Amino acid sequence: MAPAKTSGAVIAVVSMALLSYLLSTYRSKLPLLRMRRCLLSKKIGNGLIDAIGNTPLIRINSLSEATGCEILAKAEFLNPGGSVKDRVAVKIIEEALGSGELVPGGVVTEGSAGSTAISLATVAPAYGCKCHVVIPDDVAIEKSQILEALGATVERVRPVSITHRDHYVNVARRRAMEANELASKERKSDGTDAKMLQQNNDREYGEMAKYSRGGFFADQFENLANFRAHYEATGPEIWEQTGRNLHAFVAAAGTGGTLAGISRFLQEKNPYIKCFLIDPPGSGLFNKVTRGVMYTKEEAEGRRLKNPFDTITEGIGINRLTKNFMMAELDGAFRGTDMEAVEMSRFLLRNDGLFVGSSSAMNCVGAVRVAKLMGPGHTIVTILCDSGMRHLSKFYDAQYLSQHGLTPSATGLEFLGLG
Ligand SMILES: Cc1ncc(COP(=O)(O)O)c(C=O)c1O
Incomplete structure (x- = not known):
């Protein structure tokens, strides 16, 4: 009978220990579980978006x-970015990510000095993307300061007519194409010495060389993602x-x-x-x-x-x-x-x-x-x-x-x- 008594006591001790361990981990995870429940019940928003x-x-x-x-x-x-354009920025980026025209790490470009640029700069990091904004150089300096503070790259160009290839909207479109060119070169260069490739890209693309994951032109005027938002x-x-x-x-x-x-x-x-x-x-x-x-x-x-x-x-x-x-x-x-x-x-x-x-x-x-x-x-x-x-x-x-x-x-x- 003695061995049976001993094993009974051991089982009781082990069960108690297990129970108290489970209780303590449950308690320590309680805030996390509550948080998840709140997220599911929409009391807590899941990030900026x-x-x-x-x-x-x-x-x-x-x-x-x-x-x-x-x-x-x-x-x-x-809205967190301060305007109705947050909705548009989210929709443009989500649709582009969904279609594969933009990938995480890629850059969204736009020619705008207004709210849309600010919204794109605000939401792009939440998708792991970068933002490149082209603006006319006669736009108030505080506009580019806001965009830069938000982490966007701001390119100021001289104001010319929309029919000119260097109009800020046309430059923004071109920057996305250049980023895509760069990404395609990187993809094809498997096996090439990475340092040499970077040096070549730096020489050929200058500032743009940092956008090696490709780009997408937001095009808020013509992109119907705006309407759909x-x-x-x-x-x-x-x-x-x-x-x-x-x-x-x-x-x-x-x-x-x-x-x-x-x-x-x-x-x-x-x-x-x-x-x-x-x-x-x-x-x-x-x-x-x-x-x-x-x-x-x-x-x-x-x-x-x-x-x-x-x-x-x-x-x-x-x-x-x-x-x-x-x-x-x-x-x-x-x-x-x-x-x-x-x-x-x-x-x-x-x-x-x-x-x-x-x-x-x-x-x-x-x-x-x-x-x-x-x-x-x-x-x-x-x-x-x-x-x-x-x-x-x-x-x-x-x-x-x-x-x-x-x-x-x-x-x-x-x-x-x-x-
Ligand atoms: C502050 C502000 N209000 C209104 C509008 C107009 O909205 P929508 O472009 O949807 O016509 C814009 C567009 O840029 C804007 O920046």
């Missing part, structure tokens, strides 16, 4: 009360956040991706939802939507202002038809002036504490125009593209505005004919 999109839809109280409509706006300035996400979010009950959507257009993606999605869900463009001065889109041509007869005869983008608003207005804009489903268009956008931005600051950029202010001008057209009782949605923080040196600079005769003076919404 998960924090993009699903922005709040907020009621602009002042405009809603003044118009008798529900004026709602997607707070896109709350809004068709597949921003549009559905608006649809659900309004309880599938809205009457109109309005926004300005640069590439046209936002307006096209959202308008097409909403009109497919409910063809009675009216979608409108609000167009800044100097842009040809108003004419395109209302008359079917980019230029009126008078404008075509050379009476156009010297600078076709004769507006202080940024990122909106264009004089060519992009593939993205062509996807839009529109019921009409309005024109908005710079003065209205400036006044609107100050009105929103004073009444709602909303500090928004110039395109967002223009969108809100559009929302009021739609409210006046449709009358009280309608739900109208628009976009707050970015924050005023990006617009301190122009749109929010008193001296700059005064030089352009745009000093705001309204106390209410009288600039839009509302008392």
Whole structure:
């Protein structure tokens, strides 16, 4: 009986030890398991990319009360990269990675000094990619400083026409091609002395030699990933956040991706939802939507202002038809002036504490125009593209505005004919 007693005691001790070991490892892993459960239940976002999109839809109280409509706006300035373009940057990179046109370690190139470049520079590292931005050298220095701080390589080129091979957009396209050439040479060079290859590449490609894993030109104007970012996400979010009950959507257009993606999605869900463009001065889109041509007869005869983008608003207005804009489903268009956008931005600051950029202010001008057209009782949605923080040196600079005769003076919404 003694051996049986001994082995029973041994089993009991071993079981206790095992149990306490399991308990202690379970306890030590508990935070990790909880974290995983939270990730699965979406309480915790999985990295930066998960924090993009699903922005709040907020009621602009002042405009809603003044118009008798529900004026709602997607707070896109709350995206981590500070603008609606984060969605586009993610979609462009994910589609390119999915198709194999871009590989981790590769470089995304873009010719842009605006929000898209900042968003690409913000999200590229999350995909293990690099970002190369080409900008005209007359662009404010703080723009390239932001991009460089984000880790992008910034190439400043002299400003020339889009038809010139050295226009910044054409250079960006070429840089992606050069990176691909380089990658293909590296692939073919199996067995070649690595040091010698690097020396040759350095000599032949200079700065570009660091992009040996190939490149992809983001091409936000013509790449329909831009449209799809809004068709597949921003549009559905608006649809659900309004309880599938809205009457109109309005926004300005640069590439046209936002307006096209959202308008097409909403009109497919409910063809009675009216979608409108609000167009800044100097842009040809108003004419395109209302008359079917980019230029009126008078404008075509050379009476156009010297600078076709004769507006202080940024990122909106264009004089060519992009593939993205062509996807839009529109019921009409309005024109908005710079003065209205400036006044609107100050009105929103004073009444709602909303500090928004110039395109967002223009969108809100559009929302009021739609409210006046449709009358009280309608739900109208628009976009707050970015924050005023990006617009301190122009749109929010008193001296700059005064030089352009745009000093705001309204106390209410009288600039839009509302008392
Ligand atoms: C700040 C800002 N708002 C609005 C837009 C216009 O959006 P979309 O290009 O989707 O027409 C842009 C485009 O670059 C932008 O940078």
